[in-house]
Amino acid sequence: MPEINRILIVTKSRYLGDTIVAVPAMRALATRYPQAHVTLLSNPAAGELLRGCPYVHEYLARPVTARRRVDLEMWRVLRRKGYDLAVLFNRSLSSAVLAFMARIPQRVGFDTEGRGFLLTRRVPYEPPKHEILHLLDVAEACGAPAQGTHMELWVTPEEREAIRGRMSKEGIDLNAPILLVQPGSNDAYVKRWRTEGFIWVAQQLQKEYGFQVVLLGANNEQDVAEQVASSFKDGALNMVGRTSLREALALLAEVDLLLGNDTGMMHAAVALGTPTVAIFAPHKFQRWAHNHDCHRALTVPLPEGARPTPELIHQHLYAVREEDVLHAAHEVLKVKPPRSGRGESEGHTPS
Incomplete structure (x- = not known):
């Protein structure tokens, strides 16, 4: 994979649990690309939830029900930031469209909802399997091997x-x-x-x-x-x-x-x-x-x-x-x- 300096991670935005189970995969990415600036696009409360997390440097909120106008605004924001890699931990077509329209050159995610043609690397989603392991499959496809399967949160x-x-x-x-x-x-x-x-x-x-x-x-x-x-x-x-x-x-x-x-x-x-x-x-x-x-x-x-x-x-x-x-x-x-x-x-x- 080419040099990676800016990473965009997208998780499901409806439930906080979706963000928590993604932490092992975030850890894998941070270990593999320690020089990269990592942005998480997720639930509006994700930044508060993950306060103290060493694997994410910036948070962008995507409303639980993102309207087309909101995604258009987000697409413009993402394009200006110049990401090298989009890691799509959710399975929606809209997130793949967003990464594609933002001109992010490397786009890795699950081959679901007919969005495979928008990805540069497709990862099969094959239940039954724990969600943590599914997300680690995506990290692995980005060249980031697992650094354990344990979840983490930080409380002072x-x-x-x-x-x-x-x-x-x-x-x-x-x-x-x-x-x-x-x-x-x-x-x-x-x-x-x-x-x-x-x-x-x-x-x-x-x-x-x-x-x-x-x-x-x-x-x-x-x-x-x-x-x-x-x-x-x-x-x-x-x-x-x-x-x-x-x-x-x-x-x-x-x-x-x-x-x-x-x-x-x-x-x-x-x-x-x-x-x-x-x-x-x-x-x-x-x-x-x-x-x-x-x-x-x-x-x-x-x-x-x-x-x-x-x-x-x-x-x-x-x-x-x-x-x-x-x-x-x-x-x-x-x-x-x-x-x-x-x-x-x-x-x-x-x-």
């Missing part, structure tokens, strides 16, 4: 100290273990497990480990959060809709276990090294679940050859048993037991 000691202080003011004993529950999600019908299941598992874990319960989620998930919080006679700290993105990341770094659905915050917890137990819809499991070290994911598979209709996905999501979720929590807490205290801590970057 000051951010962690601030969230500890906030929890303490709201009644959390920092010397006792903390269970973070995220019972909500977007696309609730096909991604949200049973509320009563979360309640039962959290109550069992509280009895066994002495967990204090904290709830996390978006503001539009208050209904399910209040239902969970009200089930604890000693109360639970409801922080749903009450944290910024950076505060949520600091909270994830401070707790002992995250119990939740398939969400961006679940991917963030994995990246921060916090033990996780996540319930997945069956059609998302192979591409997005994390089952290694102190992370467990559960699903009930669809019958072989079955069409993944919303109704069938919902049925199988709800079929995940509470006892299996509790067992998964026991497993991860054996790998990484709850902490007995929270003193001064460093920002976490997994190795």
Whole structure:
């Protein structure tokens, strides 16, 4: 590949999880091309999410629903910047058109949506395979071999100290273990497990480990959060809709276990090294679940050859048993037991 001094990376812009799982591939590119200035075109919140990331130098926001006029403006911006290489981690035709119209000479990405003729190097997208491995295939096609498959995020000691202080003011004993529950999600019908299941598992874990319960989620998930919080006679700290993105990341770094659905915050917890137990819809499991070290994911598979209709996905999501979720929590807490205290801590970057 010719000399590369400016790289444009494009990820999906709808969900933050898409950006987090791309970090291993970004690391591979940064290692292979240490002299290159790297720009990430992604979700408007990506710069805040990846604050402290050494693999990206500049962030450009692409709206979740990019209109043709917006892409025309972006095309002009990209052309002026003079990129040598466009790395398309998403699979849309529009992103390939954007890179082509910006006259970026090297354009590498998945051969999907009929966009192969716009790419200089095509990468097959062949499920079933974890999304991290798919994205590393694209990096490999750019001449950048994988530097591990682990995800990373960066939280400062000051951010962690601030969230500890906030929890303490709201009644959390920092010397006792903390269970973070995220019972909500977007696309609730096909991604949200049973509320009563979360309640039962959290109550069992509280009895066994002495967990204090904290709830996390978006503001539009208050209904399910209040239902969970009200089930604890000693109360639970409801922080749903009450944290910024950076505060949520600091909270994830401070707790002992995250119990939740398939969400961006679940991917963030994995990246921060916090033990996780996540319930997945069956059609998302192979591409997005994390089952290694102190992370467990559960699903009930669809019958072989079955069409993944919303109704069938919902049925199988709800079929995940509470006892299996509790067992998964026991497993991860054996790998990484709850902490007995929270003193001064460093920002976490997994190795």
